[in-house]
Amino acid sequence: MSVQKLDADLLSRVIKNDRSAQFRLFELTKGMLYSICFRVLNDEDEANDVLQDSYVEIFQKIRTLSHPEALLSWMKTITIRKAINQNKKRIHFESLDNIHPETTDDFDAWFDAEVLDQAIQSLPDGARAVFLLTTVEGYPHKDASELLGISESTSKSQLHYAKTLLKKRITKLLQA
Amino acid sequence: MKEYSPKSDLWRKIQQQKNFDSQLKTHTTNLPERVPNKDIWSAIESELDHTTPVIPIWKYGLAAASIVLVLLISGVAYLQFAEKDSAPKLTTEVIGESPDAIVTEQTPQIQKEAVEEEAVHSEVKRRTTNVPTQKDAFKTTHLPILTPMLDLPDLNFENLQVAEIIIPPLPEPIAPATLHNVQISWGLQEDKNKLRTTFGASDPENITNQQIGRADQTPRSIKIKLKRQ
Numbered sequence: 352m353s354v355q356k357l358d359a360d361l362l363s364r365v366i367k368n369d370r371s372a373q374f375r376l377f378e379l380t381k382g383m384l385y386s387i388c389f390r391v392l393n394d395e396d397e398a399n400d401v402l403q404d405s406y407v408e409i410f411q412k413i414r415t416l417s418h419p420e421a422l423l424s425w426m427k428t429i430t431i432r433k434a435i436n437q438n439k440k441r442i443h444f445e446s447l448d449n450i451h452p453e454t455t456d457d458f459d460a461w462f463d464a465e466v467l468d469q470a471i472q473s474l475p476d477g478a479r480a481v482f483l484l485t486t487v488e489g490y491p492h493k494d495a496s497e498l499l500g501i502s503e504s505t506s507k508s509q510l511h512y513a514k515t516l517l518k519k520r521i522t523k524l525l526q527a
Numbered sequence: 528m529k530e531y532s533p534k535s536d537l538w539r540k541i542q543q544q545k546n547f548d549s550q551l552k553t554h555t556t557n558l559p560e561r562v563p564n565k566d567i568w569s570a571i572e573s574e575l576d577h578t579t580p581v582i583p584i585w586k587y588g589l590a591a592a593s594i595v596l597v598l599l600i601s602g603v604a605y606l607q608f609a610e611k612d613s614a615p616k617l618t619t620e621v622i623g624e625s626p627d628a629i630v631t632e633q634t635p636q637i638q639k640e641a642v643e644e645e646a647v648h649s650e651v652k653r654r655t656t657n658v659p660t661q662k663d664a665f666k667t668t669h670l671p672i673l674t675p676m677l678d679l680p681d682l683n684f685e686n687l688q689v690a691e692i693i694i695p696p697l698p699e700p701i702a703p704a705t706l707h708n709v710q711i712s713w714g715l716q717e718d719k720n721k722l723r724t725t726f727g728a729s730d731p732e733n734i735t736n737q738q739i740g741r742a743d744q745t746p747r748s749i750k751i752k753l754k755r756q
């Protein structure tokens with residue numbers, strides 16, 4: 352999706368509740384937002400429901416957007432919040448005191464985005480959520496911990512745990 | 528063909544990129560994009576059509592609260608000012624029968640007022656009111672008032688006859704209103720010994736300057752028309 356296609360004219364028409372402009376914006380951004388929903392929820396039906404609610408809220412509140420240049424990040428934030436709220440009851444952060452994953456400091460393999468995406472899906476809900484917010488979406492640990500309702504230290508330890516699991520999963524996927 | 532050799536540190540750089548974190552940083556920005564259900568747009572469209580527009584209720588609430596506050600403040604201010612206006616006075620005024628004249632030790636003050644009282648009482652007698660005669664305590668001394676002499680023609684009554692006597696009907700007897708005010712002060716009293724009397728006319732202080740003439744005829748005066756023979 353090209354950011355250049357989201358020009359000021361399209362945005363002004365969306366604000367005026369132009370249905371064709373709204374559809375155009377939906378077509379340009381649906382893949383990005385649905386991917387976020389699916390990776391957080393790991394379920395297609397739930398991801399579609401959250402995506403629908405997100406777009407309804409986006410079109411209702413787009414008039415309140417003070418900085419039009421931050422449209423995409425604003426849309427992402429709304430979608431991520433809705434996805435996390437939907438998955439909050441299921442997200443469970445495993446206690447890392449009793450878990451000692453095999454250390455793979457000498458990771459020696461090349462992998463691509465498809466392999467990484469498959470490995471992310473196999474992560475536990477809590478670790479996956481922390482990994483997606485911090486590494487994929489670029490949230491600092493402070494903001495990510497606030498969204499998830501955990502402490503910063505828990506967020507950092509969960510990220511380290513997620514990376515360790517990813518190395519292990521990617522190695523297995525490449526060997527398969 | 529001639530072969531070219533790369534730099535010697537190329538292999539090291541390639542191995543550096545093989546690092547997990549560097550690969551992670553590269554691939555997280557290029558993760559594959561997934562596609563939602565095809566009928567999701569129709570669901571979004573129907574939900575947008577059914578949802579009512581967001582009304583800033585808080586704005587209306589704020590406006591209503593401010594109006595209520597203004598009305599409340601104005602009402603409280605009105606009540607406070609109204610209470611101040613209707614506040615009871617310290618002195619009460621009772622209109623009743625005039626008490627007897629009180630002679631006090633401060634005779635000079637009484638003497639000053641005696642001159643005025645003399646004129647007032649003379650005027651009272653001329654108007655035949657029911658004011659009781661004053662006591663001798665008020666008649667002390669008075670200074671003669673010099674008035675300018677007016678040149679008027681002499682009246683000749685020899686050839687005059689009474690043409691008509693107009694006697695106005697007597698009005699219904701009305702209980703004479705008391706013209707004596709007694710002030711009883713329950714609080715602050717400037718001077719207890721001050722004597723206040725208002726006999727007869729409404730403004731006795733200026734009675735000496737008034738001249739009774741045709742313009743001042745009361746409706747009860749008897750008119751006699753004269754004619755020459």
